Amino acid sequence: MGRFENHKVGGINGNPNKRTIRRSTGGRYILAYAKKLNDYFKKYIVGEYFKSIAKIAIVSLVSGKIWGFKSQGVENLRYLKKTKTLTVDLVFSQSQWLNADLNELSEMIAQGTLQCFGLMIKKTEKLGELIQKESLLSDIDKAISEFMR
Known part of the structure; x- marks a missing residue:
């Protein structure tokens, strides 16, 4: 994952948080940030919150050069009884992330999550x-708070 975190993009007035996301790097940044957030969830979301659900998953879908999803936001909530899994898709359209800075990107990911x-x-x-x-709810808040620091 280091290649995404160290990827060089243009800064604005020397502020590293004002880097803008370009067409060729947007998906990589979103996925790298989503992985970072997932690491915090693995750290904090460790309790027994459900009776029988074994796994919850948020699937990040990023529109760009290769995939062009027609929607954006949260969709396709599914409960898979056989595997006791609850999944939902979080779709990022290219217009959401194109030319966003890193702060805006992390806020967008946190809010979508x-x-x-x-x-x-x-x-x-x-x-x-x-x-x-x-x-x-408390554990989710801890993970999101640490991600946003």
Whole structure:
């Protein structure tokens, strides 16, 4: 993952956080940031929050040169009974990330992730699966807070 974190892009007035995301690097930055956020989730989301759901997953889909997703935002919430897995897609359109700076990118990823968790929490409540809501919300907040530092 280091090649994404060290990738050089143009800065604005020497401010490294004002680097703009260009067409050739956007997907790499989003995926690198999503991996960074995932590492924080692995650190903090370790409790027993559900009765039987074994895995939750947010799938990041990034539009760009290769893939052109027609939508953006949170979609396709799925509960796979057989594997006890809950998944949701988080779609980033090219217009969202093109020319964004790194601060805007991390904020966009954090907000999209929070929207995903909100939808997933509602679904687990509807399924009668959620048993530790306050603990889950607290752990999500810890992960997002550390990611945004």
